[in-house]
Amino acid sequence: MASDLSLSTRVIVINGLLFAAGTAVLALSPATVSSQPVLSESVVLLVGLAVMIVANSVLVRRALRPLERLRHQLTSAASAAPEERVAVPASGVTRPVSVAVNDLLERIDDAQRASAAAALAAQESERSRIAQELHDGVGQSLTAVLLELKLLSESAPSPSLDRVRDGVRASLDEVRSVARTLRPHVLEDLGLRSALAALTQDLFGSTRTHVRRGIMPGLPDLPADVELVVFRVAQEALTNVARHAEATTVELSLGMVGREIELRVTDDGHGLPRGAEGTGLRGMRERAALVGGRIDVARRDGGGTVAALRVPVAAP
Ligand SMILES: Nc1ncnc2c1ncn2[C@@H]1O[C@H](COP(=O)(O)OP(=O)(O)O)[C@@H](O)[C@H]1O
Ligand SMILES: [Mg+2]
Incomplete structure (x- = not known):
């Protein structure tokens, strides 16, 4: 059956073929039905009916399978990551629906x-x-x-x-x-490096937390919006260390990994609680997404927390 027939046409065709087959069997086979069907005739009728019902359900279910698959995909798309899309089949009744759903998700x-x-x-x-x-x-x-x-x-x-x-x-x-x-005035005036230095001094200048900064030399010039995102993410991650971690050492590093700029804030505190979520973590994720980057905040093996931001940038 042509795969681009509409769903109702498919079901009508399947039923029509089965009715035709039943009629042909009745017309061409030696089977007869008396006006008062005897037992043997009833058995033949019942078997014929059962065969038609089973054949009908198998064929209709097969015709509806793409729809069932799409329903599954839609259910998981609702809870999937933002960039996730439903698979678009090469042809078939669900193709236009899948395309429309993807447009809508976009x-x-x-x-x-x-x-x-x-x-x-x-x-x-x-x-x-x-x-x-x-x-x-x-x-x-x-x-x-x-x-x-x-x-x-x-x-x-x-x-x-x-x-x-x-x-x-x-x-x-x-x-x-x-x-x-x-x-972050300093960000505009003196650049990211000084802004990050000022940040660590402001946050940890009066505490006993030991701060280590490792900023890779020769970083490419970053667009202003990426610099601001790096700064704000560093600010939130360091503030979280100061507020929640009870760390003795915090390490901030900024460098290139492949074609991505990577900011890491690592502490040796008591670690991110399971399922921790707040406006700070959400804000970091939203900011990262704005410049096509992503952030991962997790417990670190051996204690403490690591927040890692990666943003793709043009090569230097
Ligand atoms: N470096 C960290 N060490 C330990 N716990 C942390 C750290 N960063 C975040 N958390 C936990 O994650 C939670 C959510 O953080 P966040 O979204 O920034 O909200 P807030 O800082 O306003 O509480 C915090 O309440 C805290 O329990
Ligand atoms: Mg916070």
């Missing part, structure tokens, strides 16, 4: 990517605005107070004035550090 993925990108862009611009306000508002006022205090202590030196000055200076540092976390 459109859903596009819409999800666009909305994640919009959410992250809105977040970046809001952070940037707050950073600006902190820098230009509180930061400037504290700087002005600090200058006043300096003049005061020059004209009338006193230990308590020095203590006040130290306090104001510490607050100013804190405001600058928060502004830097909100908007």
Whole structure:
């Protein structure tokens, strides 16, 4: 049977052929049916009926098998990874349905990517605005107070004035550090390497966690959006180490693996709990996906956690 017949036509053809076969057997065989069927005739009729029912169910089930296969694929597509698609058969009734389903999945993925990108862009611009306000508002006022205090202590030196000055200076540092976390100025001004260094200093400067940084020399110039993703992922991974890991050592490395840039944040803390999931991990995944990369956060053999980001980049 031609495989591109519509499903209803197939079923009609199968039934028609079976009816024709039954009729032909009745017409051509010596079998007869009396108006009051005797036992032997009833047996022949029942066997004939059973043969037709079995043949019908086998043939119809075979005709519907592609549909059944597609149903299975659709069920698993609903829970599959975003890039997953249903298999498109070379021909047959389910081909147009499979193609349409894949188009739909593509459109859903596009819409999800666009909305994640919009959410992250809105977040970046809001952070940037707050950073600006902190820098230009509180930061400037504290700087002005600090200058006043300096003049005061020059004209009338006193230990308590020095203590006040130290306090104001510490607050100013804190405001600058928060502004830097909100908007990685250094990223634009000094590049990724310095931004990552500032990040580890901000997060672990006052703790006993030992930080090791290994940034491969001669890395290719990365597009600004990839740099921002690397920075934000490093920021979240390091913040997680500071908040959850209770690690004694954290290692940050950035290098090329083949044609991909790889960021790894490894700690020797107590390890990621099973099934851990939060806005931080989700955010890292979404950011990675925006630049065609992926992130893997897992328990490390021998204790601790490793977060690895890979993003494909053009060769240097
Ligand atoms: N480096 C790590 N070491 C141990 N546990 C971690 C680490 N990173 C993440 N986790 C666990 O994973 C959970 C989810 O992390 P995340 O999505 O960043 O959310 P949040 O940091 O807001 O709790 C955390 O609550 C924590 O239990
Ligand atoms: Mg977190």
